[in-house]
Amino acid sequence: MLAGLSACAVQAPPPTPPRAQPAPAPTPVVAQVRPTSQESAALRSYLMQVQNAQLSQGLLRIDGGGPDTPYSADMLARNFEQVVFYNEYAQALQGRGGTSPLRRWKDPIRVGMIFGAAVTPSQQAQDTANVRSYARRLGDITGHPISSSGTPNFTVIFADEDDRNAALDQAADRMAGISRGSLDALRDLPRETYCAVAAYAAGSDPNTYTAAVAVIRAENPGLLRLSCIHEEMAQGLGLANDSRDARPSIFNDDDEFALLTNHDEHLLQMLYDPRLSPGMSAAQAAPITRIIARELMGGAL
Structure with a gap:
């Protein structure tokens, strides 16, 4: 603006009548987000360090595996047995669980979300998009109806240390x-979880799931x-268990893979194959799962 000024004198223009001042723009409405507590802030820092350390070690892969992670139909059938017919925990997220019959859903799954007060609107939008997209993918893989509409029977909770109990109560209601009370095992999570x-199987068949709650x-x-x-x-x-032998897989405690792999898609396809049914034992399912695994891998039956 200074470069455009002239040094010569000019006649001033006649005064103009004052104009009405424009109305001030409305103040944006900002959603109220609860401040983070010291405990939650410390945990957030810890988990960021965990993620950075895992990435630096080549973990949390998102490539789904490759030439370095081959698996055969026999390996797939073995991994299916370990992941489906054993429980990861005995109770209250403590200890290793024992054997279990095959369990899965019969009715359509309706996924819903609950967010704690510390989750920002932008993060809620991202989490919602991720959950809904993944729900559609799981439905395509399994052939089982999975949607994000209707009254939820599968609730995914995103809550911090201060909000988890209230969110769990909300899910139960x-x-x-x-x-x-049935959600008590999810209330006091170990720091490493x-x-x-x-x-949950609240119907007449103890091996048919009717509800589920995930806490993130x-x-x-x-x-x-x-x-x-x-x-x-x-x-x-x-797919209730983790196995040290499952690879490439997210159902392995080594955290090598972050996202569902092709191997894991095969496990889900096997689980919801109509030739299997809830309540089957590992021994009863084994002859069938070997056939399904070979079909999926394109091998001889």
Whole structure:
């Protein structure tokens, strides 16, 4: 503007009448987000360090595996047995569980979400998009109806340390067949547990799931958060255990893979194959799962 001024004198223009001042722009409405507590802030820092350390070690892969992670039909059938017919925990997220019959859903799954007060609107939008997209993918893989509409029977909670109990109470009040007390195992998560899921069979068949609740720490950073969505929602369908031998897979405690792999898609296809049924034991299912695994891998039967 200074460069455009002239040094010569000019006649001043006649005064103009004053104009009405424009009305001030409305103040944007900002959603109220609860400040983070010191405990939650410390956990957020810890989980960021965990993610960075894992990435620096080549973990949390998102490539789904490759030439370095081959597996055969026999390996797939073996991994299916370990992941489906054993429980990851005995009770209250403590200890290793024992053998279990095959469990899965019969009725359509309706996924809903609950967010703690510390989750920002932008993060809620991202989490919602991720959950809904993944729910559609799981439905395509399994052939089982999975949607994000209607009254939820599978609730995914994103809450920090301060909001988790209230969010769990809210989930119990919304969902049939679940009481507040039945969610106690998800209330006091160990620091090393980034997320968890519990599935319930409240109907006449104890091996047919009717409800599930997944809890994902809101303190999780981006990739850990997405990996929790992938693992807990898939486990809530009936892949209840982790196996050290499963590879490439998110159902392995080594955290090598962050997102559902092609191997894991095969496990889900096997789980919801109509030739298998809830209540089957590992011994009863074994001859069938070997056939299904070879079909999926394109091998001789």
